[in-house]
Amino acid sequence: MCLIFCRFVIIFWILLQIEGVVVNDSRIQALLLNSSFSIEQLDYRNKNEIRSGEVATPDLCKTLMKRWFQNLNSLKNGTCKxxxxxxxALDQLDAFARYPAPGSPNIYDGSFRKCNDLNEKGGHRRKYCYLIQADEKMNCREEYHSILFKPNRTAFGFCGPEICHGKDYASMFGSMEKTFHFLMDRPVCAAFCTVRDIPKKLQFYFFTAFLIMLGSVVFFSSLYDYVRDTRYRLSSESEKVFGQRIILSFSLWSNIEFIFQDKRPDYIRSLDCIRAITFTWVVGQNVVGHLGFYDDKIRVDPSKISLASSAMSSLLPIYTYLFMSGLTVSYTFLKGKPSLDVLKQPFTWLIFFFHRWIRLTSALMVFIGFFDAYGKYIQGPYDALTGYSMVTQTDLCTYWMDIIHISNFVAVDEMCYLPAWHLAVDFQFTIFAPFFLLAFHYSTVLGTILAIIASLIGSGLTVFFFLQNTILNSAFTGDHVHDDKLVEIILSKPWNQMAPYMMGMIAGCILGKHSGSKRIIHPVASSIIWIIITVLGLVALIFGHFGTSQLEKALTNVSTRAVWSICLMWIIISTELKSAGPIGHYLEHPFWRPFGKLSFCAFIVHHMLLYFLFNIQEEAPKYTSFWHEYFHYTIPIVIYSYFLAFFLSVVVEIPILRIDRLIIDQFVPVSKIEKKTDVEEDDSFKDTSNRSDNTDGSSKKIKKSPENQETDYQSRNAYSPNEPLLENDLY
Known part of the structure; x- marks a missing residue:
């Protein structure tokens, strides 16, 4: 006992002699007194033990580790000269692991910031790493995403020389016997570091060249458009030369104006607000979901009813996206009232599919290219703790599946970019949408019946898959394995998501055929319905994750999406019919307009920004409370997402949509879709600008004046029969 006390006094006296060290830090004292820094136990990787393409432990790494252990031993023994x-040596030790925080018994975090601060003092550089221990000897580097998904594993944060590789640390610490007193008696299976070399592949150089070319085109196009507009009062839309209009499509001068300009009168204005709220909701779910991957403190407990936890575990925002997609497709189709002859032409639907594909794919693939080229350079404690999840995700995927939108048919671990499965489901619904659109066009009753039948079939399949897979839950729980299976089997499959999409199509049909109606719902009846809808919405939100048996979970999942779809239907329809009172004014406020237009691109970029924000923290983020995560992570990520989405939209999304419309106007005239005789019989599509009827019955071709050309161009845009099928704001 006296010996231990004397050793403690000696160490404490030595610490007092060294300036700049916090002498009252009992954690450092405990590390020194109860740790063994045996240089003889350091085991390095030699050439005979490594795979092809790898390198042995660098000599400088060996030298620095030996010197560091020698200094710690000297300090511990009182012989520091x-x-x-x-x-x-003490500063480097100060960045080592702390005792685990409550709720995270398997994570011994150190200080990522403290380790980085040491690099400012000069000398050799350090990097922050996590040493992973498992119950058995294995290589956990090969596993996808967080190595802490499996039970009985620990992550031990430490700060070491930057020249050493993660496998070097795994070999060195794996050969020691409890170097630090609170390490578990488990084999070391891997070490993941915050600084590592990323080899530049062909994709990196290709996409960098693409960005340089795109930036040059945008710069010169914007400059040209600016000079035309300010000096000669010529807008890009008034340009008649096809080539120049293509170039002007990339102009920031006109594309930024599109973000803030008012939309046409028949646009469903409430969707802008709903899109913005839904996007914020999705970001909040992803924040909590990522933290829940390795922190069981936030796992959903069905016995506890909490509005906050229910909102973060709910599937309702996913249903909302699909509902709005079905609504806008049917609304724009029925609002345009295309003729039967136009609908009979297969070419019309080919244009419809192509326009929808280019709408969903252009911005997505450009950002996935950016994600693949530069996302791997986002390095930090979260990246290390999750086992280089971004590197693994981008290296093992196939991008062609995102191009043709079938990425939802692979496992979550194999997806190139996780948000892409939402767009894949949406495009697959678009392929089958014409069948229901034609039914709605023929008869509202027929279309509604078919939509309800499809919803019932989809709900039946959902119940079937729930009964076949006991691992499924009715909502997100924070458990990685269960949540991934819920996405793979239920959420990412179109037949299981049929109900909200079909309910949206029914709502779109009602609005499309009764838009502008003067029917006013009685205020008393409207108030009663609003109370009922509010109660139903809260019930769907709070009790959406309940259920013990698989049948109960399945019925909860199916009933929740049905109830929520009914609530959305009433909110949007009552707002359009001016029966929502102040709620309708709030939803239709012009403030939401730019957020609604940017929500698509914001949804695409938010996953990478979440990853970026998590990696700039001092240590790997952990769940604290709902409001802490909401204001500390969710709100900043939403703001950053809209900021980045603004540039993605004006540089990629809007130019591609403008070019798409130009090509259709240039190479797909009305005559290719509708016969000439049919055009002449229908006054709404009649075009008399190309000919003049003489008294002798002959027809002469006349030259158009600039005024007539502008009128003709506007007429084609206003009455083109393919316009209802080419709506830009479908998602």
């Missing part, structure tokens, strides 16, 4: 070396 060089105070600078001792101070450096």
């Amino acid at each position: 060089n105070s600078d070396d001792c101070l450096d």
Whole structure:
């Protein structure tokens, strides 16, 4: 006992002699007193033990580790001669693991910031790493995403020389026997570091060249458009030369104006607000979901009813996206009232599919290219703790599946970019949408019946898959394995998501055929319905994750999406019919207009920004409370997402949509879709600008004046029969 006390006094006295060290830090004292820094136990990787393409432990790494252990031993034994070396060794030790925080018994975090601060003092550089221990000897580097998904594993944060590789640390610490007293008696299976070399592949150089070319085109196009508009009062839309209009499509001068300009009168204005709220909701779910991957403190407990936890575990925002997609497709189709002859032409639907594909794919693939080229350089404690999840995700995927939108048929671990499965489901619904659109066009009753039948079939399949897979839950729980299976089997499959999409199509049909109606719902009846809808919405939100048996979980999942779809239907329809009172005014406020237009691109970019924000923290983020995560992570990510989405939209999304419309106007005239005789019989499509009827019955071709050309161009845009099928704001 006396010996232990004397050792403690000696260490404490040595610490007092060294300036800059916090002498009252009992954690450092405990590390020194109860740790063994045996240089003889350091085991390095030699050439005979490594795979092809790898390198052995660098000599400088060996030298720095030996020197660091020698300094720690000297400090521990009271024989430190060089105070600078001792101070450096203690500072590096100060960045080592703390005792685990409550709720995270398997994570011993150190200080990522403290480790980085050491690099500012000069000398050799350090990096922050996590040493992973498992119950058995294995290589957990090969596993996808967080190595902490499996039970009985620990992550031990430490700060070491930057020259050493993660596998070097795994070999060195794996050969020691409890180097630090609170390490578990488990084999070391891997070490993941915050600084690592990323080899530049062909994709990196290709996409960098693409960005340089795109930036040059945008710069010169914007400059040209600016000079035309300010000096010659010529807008890009008034340009008649096809080539120049293509170039002007990339102009920031006109594309930024599109973001803030008012939309046409028949646009469903409430969707802008709903899109913005839904996007914020999705970001909040992803924040909590990522933290829940390795922190069981936030796992959903069905016995506890909490509005906050229910909102973060709910599937309702996913249903909302699909509902709005079905609504806008049917609304724009029925609002345009295309003729039967136009609908009979297969070419019409080919244009419809192509326009929808280019709408969903252009911005997505450009950002996936950016994600693949530069996302791997986002390095930090969260990246290390999750086992380089971004690197693994981008290296093992196939991008062609995102191009043709079938990425929802692979496992979550194999998806190139996780948000892409939402767009894949949406495009697959678009392929089958014409069948229901034609039914709605023929008869509202027929279309509604078919939509309800499809919803019932989809709900039946959902119940079937729930009964076949006991691992499924009715909502997100924070458990990685269960949540991934819920996405793979239920959420990412179109037949299981049929109900909200079909309910949206029914709502779109009602609005499309009764838009502008003067029917006013009685205020008393409207108030009663609003109370009922509010109660139903809260019930769907709070009790959406309940259920013990698989049948109960399945019925909860199916009933929740049905109830929520009914609530959305009433909110949007009552707002359009001016029966929502102040709620309708709030939803239709012009403030939401730019957020509604940017929500698509914001949804695409938010996953990478979440990853970026998590990696700039001092340590790997952990769940604290709902409101802490909401204001500390969710709100900043939403703001950053809209900021980045603004540039993605004006540089990629809007130019591609403008070019798409130009090509259709240039190469797909009305005559290719509708016969000439049919055009002449229908006054709404009649075009008399190309001919003049003489008294002798002959027809002469006349030259158009600039005024007539502009009128003809506007007429084609206003009455083109393919316009209802080419709506830009479908998602």
